[in-house]
Amino acid sequence: MNLHLSGRRRSSSILLLLLAAIVLLAGCSSKADKAAEGKVAITTTIYPLADFAVKIGGDHVHVTHVIPAGVEPHDWAPKLKDINRMADSQLLFYQGSGLEGWVDDFLKSLPSDSKLKSIAVSEGLAVHLEEGEPAVDAEDPDHEGEEAHDHDHDEEGLDPHTWLSPVLAKKMAERIKNELVSVDPTNKTDYETNFQTLSAKFDELDAKFRTELDPLPHKDIVVQHAAFGYLSKEYGLTQRAIMGLSPEAEPTARQLKSIKDFVKENDVKVIFFEELVSDKLAKTLAQETGAKAQVLSPLEGLTPEQEKAGEDYFSIMTRNLEHLVEALK
Numbered sequence: 310m311n312l313h314l315s316g317r318r319r320s321s322s323i324l325l326l327l328l329a330a331i332v333l334l335a336g337c338s339s340k341a342d343k344a345a346e347g348k349v350a351i352t353t354t355i356y357p358l359a360d361f362a363v364k365i366g367g368d369h370v371h372v373t374h375v376i377p378a379g380v381e382p383h384d385w386a387p388k389l390k391d392i393n394r395m396a397d398s399q400l401l402f403y404q405g406s407g408l409e410g411w412v413d414d415f416l417k418s419l420p421s422d423s424k425l426k427s428i429a430v431s432e433g434l435a436v437h438l439e440e441g442e443p444a445v446d447a448e449d450p451d452h453e454g455e456e457a458h459d460h461d462h463d464e465e466g467l468d469p470h471t472w473l474s475p476v477l478a479k480k481m482a483e484r485i486k487n488e489l490v491s492v493d494p495t496n497k498t499d500y501e502t503n504f505q506t507l508s509a510k511f512d513e514l515d516a517k518f519r520t521e522l523d524p525l526p527h528k529d530i531v532v533q534h535a536a537f538g539y540l541s542k543e544y545g546l547t548q549r550a551i552m553g554l555s556p557e558a559e560p561t562a563r564q565l566k567s568i569k570d571f572v573k574e575n576d577v578k579v580i581f582f583e584e585l586v587s588d589k590l591a592k593t594l595a596q597e598t599g600a601k602a603q604v605l606s607p608l609e610g611l612t613p614e615q616e617k618a619g620e621d622y623f624s625i626m627t628r629n630l631e632h633l634v635e636a637l638k
């Protein structure tokens with residue numbers, strides 16, 4: 310199953326919800342509106358966007374994250390309350406690149422006088438990605454001379470996981486900051502200051518990844534699904550994915566044999582799995598090859614435990630680095 314088709318399958322039921330939402334929008338005000346009185350009302354989809362928006366917006370924003378903790382976002386679809394909340398916001402930050410298959414129908418359903426401004430934060434960062442091919446940032450001068458694929462195509466095949474590169478995550482955060490300044494210029498100084506603080510943290514994280522990964526002898530990582538193309542490209546790694554861009558895709562027997570042979574022939578020590586989807590294949594592969602199974606988070610969302618513990622983008626990415634270092638020694 311791929312991201313694009315997954316969104317299509319549910320479009321009919323989503324459209325029914327959207328039509329119901331339009332009727333309700335004229336006569337009801339969401340809880341988010343009341344809570345956000347006097348603040349910029351922001352709705353986000355995936356967790357990293359919520360984290361960046363809170364850190365940049367500070368006391369001037371009210372951020373609602375519609376995808377609950379513990380839920381994998383690839384196949385999540387909004388309920389009526391989520392539709393109302395998004396429609397009542399001033400800004401909707403979503404990832405784009407096919408991750409949120411429902412978002413086009415939602416935006417088309419909005420009334421002509423809607424004041425919602427929607428922003429696909431990954432726009433300009435994600436390029437067409439063949440399976441196993443490292444991602445390329447078409448706007449990054451460091452990648453000059455590398456061939457980028459044509460952007461005028463179906464969203465199928467796009468890798469949306471740009472936030473897993475701290476370099477690209479910084480660009481995403483800057484876009485969030487620019488949009489906040491656009492709708493709330495009165496607080497521009499605070500947004501700029503908060504972004505500079507956040508920017509320094511991205512730079513520090515990037516430097517830490519480079520310093521710790523560069524000298525390691527191994528560069529191949531075996532992962533559950535192909536979410537780590539941008540991270541791999543940034544730090545000279547190669548991801549070998551059990552599944553493709555969708556975490557629920559089923560690999561063929563031939564693909565499983567190929568990855569198993571690769572693990573054995575290259576003495577791969579760790580098979581990485583994720584917390585928000587089934588880890589059965591990854592753990593089975595680890596058991597059959599004598600490798601260790603370890604978490605490498607694609608940071609599409611937090612678990613309820615991580616949310617309760619106050620984890621954030623930087624703490625999870627730092628743990629990812631620790632696990633990568635352990636695997637590639």
